[in-house]
Amino acid sequence: MSLPLAASRYLYATDNAVRDAICLSIDANFRLVQWWGNVSVLSGVTPSVGEDARDILPLLYGMDLAEPATIRFANVNDAHVFHVHLFRDGDENYVLCIPADDEKARTTELQQVANEVRLLNAQQQRLVQELEEARSELETKRADAQRASMVKSRFIASISHEFRTPLTSVIGYTELLLNESGQNSDVLAHAKAISRSARHLLSMVDNILDQARIEEGNIAIRIAPLNVRQVTDDITTMLAPLAAEKFIGFGAFVDAKVPRVISTDEVRLRQILVNLVGNAIKFTDAGEVNLEITWAQDKLIVVISDTGPGIPEDQQLLIFDAFHRVNDLDGKRGTGLGLNITARLVELLGGSIELESQPGVGSRFELVLKAPESQAAVAADNIYGERKVMGKSRKHAQRILIAEDDPDLTELLGLFLTRGGYELMMAEDGEQAVKTALKEQPDLVLMDVNMPQMDGLSAARELRKKGFSQPILALTASLSVNDRDQAFTWGCDGYLVKPISMAELLSSVERHLHERG
Amino acid sequence: MGSTTKKVCIIGDFAVGKTSTVARCVHNVFSEKYLTTVGVKIDTTQITMEESGETLKMVIWDIAGTDRFSAVEFSYLRGASGYILVVDGTRMHTLEVARRLCEEAGERYGNLPYVTLINKSDLRDSWEVSDADLGKLEEDGYNPIITSAKTGENVSEALLRLAHLVME
Numbered sequence: 268m269s270l271p272l273a274a275s276r277y278l279y280a281t282d283n284a285v286r287d288a289i290c291l292s293i294d295a296n297f298r299l300v301q302w303w304g305n306v307s308v309l310s311g312v313t314p315s316v317g318e319d320a321r322d323i324l325p326l327l328y329g330m331d332l333a334e335p336a337t338i339r340f341a342n343v344n345d346a347h348v349f350h351v352h353l354f355r356d357g358d359e360n361y362v363l364c365i366p367a368d369d370e371k372a373r374t375t376e377l378q379q380v381a382n383e384v385r386l387l388n389a390q391q392q393r394l395v396q397e398l399e400e401a402r403s404e405l406e407t408k409r410a411d412a413q414r415a416s417m418v419k420s421r422f423i424a425s426i427s428h429e430f431r432t433p434l435t436s437v438i439g440y441t442e443l444l445l446n447e448s449g450q451n452s453d454v455l456a457h458a459k460a461i462s463r464s465a466r467h468l469l470s471m472v473d474n475i476l477d478q479a480r481i482e483e484g485n486i487a488i489r490i491a492p493l494n495v496r497q498v499t500d501d502i503t504t505m506l507a508p509l510a511a512e513k514f515i516g517f518g519a520f521v522d523a524k525v526p527r528v529i530s531t532d533e534v535r536l537r538q539i540l541v542n543l544v545g546n547a548i549k550f551t552d553a554g555e556v557n558l559e560i561t562w563a564q565d566k567l568i569v570v571i572s573d574t575g576p577g578i579p580e581d582q583q584l585l586i587f588d589a590f591h592r593v594n595d596l597d598g599k600r601g602t603g604l605g606l607n608i609t610a611r612l613v614e615l616l617g618g619s620i621e622l623e624s625q626p627g628v629g630s631r632f633e634l635v636l637k638a639p640e641s642q643a644a645v646a647a648d649n650i651y652g653e654r655k656v657m658g659k660s661r662k663h664a665q666r667i668l669i670a671e672d673d674p675d676l677t678e679l680l681g682l683f684l685t686r687g688g689y690e691l692m693m694a695e696d697g698e699q700a701v702k703t704a705l706k707e708q709p710d711l712v713l714m715d716v717n718m719p720q721m722d723g724l725s726a727a728r729e730l731r732k733k734g735f736s737q738p739i740l741a742l743t744a745s746l747s748v749n750d751r752d753q754a755f756t757w758g759c760d761g762y763l764v765k766p767i768s769m770a771e772l773l774s775s776v777e778r779h780l781h782e783r784g
Numbered sequence: 785m786g787s788t789t790k791k792v793c794i795i796g797d798f799a800v801g802k803t804s805t806v807a808r809c810v811h812n813v814f815s816e817k818y819l820t821t822v823g824v825k826i827d828t829t830q831i832t833m834e835e836s837g838e839t840l841k842m843v844i845w846d847i848a849g850t851d852r853f854s855a856v857e858f859s860y861l862r863g864a865s866g867y868i869l870v871v872d873g874t875r876m877h878t879l880e881v882a883r884r885l886c887e888e889a890g891e892r893y894g895n896l897p898y899v900t901l902i903n904k905s906d907l908r909d910s911w912e913v914s915d916a917d918l919g920k921l922e923e924d925g926y927n928p929i930i931t932s933a934k935t936g937e938n939v940s941e942a943l944l945r946l947a948h949l950v951m952e
Binding site for chain 2: 321328329331338339340348367374375386
């Protein structure tokens with residue numbers, strides 16, 4: 268049946284196709300008046316005149332027949348899609364349903380792809396955002412952890428530093444007791460025990476301080492010319508007595524190929540050697556410990572071997588880890604930091620360290636360090652001072668100003684210097700030191716760096732500004748290379764590190780007085 | 785007892801689960817596959833009001849969701865007695881779209897009753913819509929209902945709430 272004229276006109280006016288269109292004519296109450304086309308497609312049954320058109324086409328519910336409407340792609344049932352047009356022609360109401368299955372399939376395909384892409388984009392954006400959030404969170408946590416670690420390292424460094432001053436008193440007074448003639452053997456034995464414990468404590472404090480500095484990335488390396496033979500002599504002087512006490516042999520050998528002067532960090536080299544040789548002596552109960560140094564291709568090759576208990580194979584890789592201790596070494600304990608610090612210092616010096624060990628036979632550490640030959644002359648003075656006391660006799664009792672805020676340490680230094688035959692004057696802070704030195708013109712000033720009111724380095728600088736020309740020796744608990752450099756820049760002539768023995772103090776004082784003499 | 789027929793619409797951004805919600809309401813089924821709706825899909829469901837025993841036949845217009853809900857499509861709300869506003873809890877943007885649609889529906893058709901569905905509660909771990917956002921919606925009078933077209937959680941309850949609103 269052809270469409271009514273009104274529908275044909277409408278289709279023509281709206282540029283729609285006529286093919287398979289269905290048209291319903293309805294009255295003002297949505298009652299079906301007439302239909303054209305295969306109307307059963309809409310509801311599945313053939314309707315009757317007078318039936319409510321909304322039952323055939325539910326989308327008509329809520330429609331206002333006075334208002335024309337177009338519903339594109341209306342899924343009126345599960346099978347078919349139409350563009351539905353509601354329009355009036357005169358007094359007649361028409362519902363025109365134009366099949367749109369093919370068009371809908373094409374549109375759906377495009378829309379589906381578009382929506383899926385938008386969903387993927389949204390998902391991607393979310394993932395990127397999550398990734399950025401996770402990264403930012405990680406960054407915050409990393410910064411927090413780093414801050415916490417820095418605070419911890421600074422705290423440890425500060426505490427360790429504070430330990431050195433009282434330890435100076437403990438070690439110094441013990442030394443006085445040990446050198447006192449007429450002591451009974453019990454007192455001497457007790458004093459030796461105190462001395463051993465105090466030195467052990469000092470070594471642990473130093474290790475903890477170094478570990479904190481390494482973690483903080485605050486270990487300065489200072490490459491300078493040095494005399495390896497002098498260093499080896501010093502190590503021998505320091506450690507051979509420990510081997511002798513245990514009745515084990517100790518030998519130090521420097522090959523003729525080693526240049527007279529090489530370049531490396533003297534402080535760190537000494538630290539590495541003291542640590543490795545000291546360990547070897549500590550853990551060896553019979554036999555010998557040997558230190559051999561040779562040189563090839565701008566590299567220093569150091570071998571420390573012992574006939575100690577050896578290190579089991581399963582622990583040889585772990586031994587350089589912080590806080591690792593080899594089990595069951597006759598109860599000999601430390602902080603477990605020494606070898607870790609040694610390995611890290613070797614690394615900082617551009618070198619390597621290797622271990623060969625056999626339980627029951629012994630251990631052998633081999634270091635290879637960058638150390639090119641230097642043509643420079645090595646200065647007589649270094650951080651450790653010149654140990655040989657010059658034998659010049661004094662024309663008069665020389666006067667020394669001790670500027671130190673710790674009364675125990677002041678007294679100890681006083682005792683050391685009195686025994687050396689010096690006259691003393693005291694100052695408790697930097698300001699007092701400046702006033703006293705300018706007024707009394709002592710022959711030498713022993714200046715503690717860390718003092719109230721005015722610190723020792725500022726006092727030294729002030730004295731130099733005001734023309735004070737006698738030697739000033741800085742005394743400090745700090746091992747920092749920067750602090751040492753600053754001391755020399757600000758006018759100090761020497762730099763003594765706490766704790767200091769009587770011999771070291773007197774030797775250094777004597778030498779500086781002699782040089783000015 | 786009487787029977788009433790009302791037109792209601794379901795609107796929201798694309799892929800929030802409008803068609804799935806209707807499928808759950810009408811046929812109690814769910815499909816994992818996402819199929820975009822083009823145009824409008826008409827479905828009918830019947831609800832019997834427990835209190836009055838009255839039957840409400842709802843003709844539900846499932847209107848294609850786009851991020852640009854054009855005026856032409858908005859005209860489909862004409863003659864509706866209420867609507868269902870759907871948000872996808874996993875996409876915050878769909879909440880903003882829902883707010884805009886609700887405002888525009890209010891401007892065009894006055895205070896039509898509606899219910900707000902925060903859909904996809906089965907994916908709660910991936911939600912961008914937070915408890916604070918839900919609290920704000922509550923404050924703003926949206927009375928959100930957490931639903932899942934997938935599990936059916938609260939879907940019938942939401943429809944029943946709308947039925948009560950349109951019958952008032």
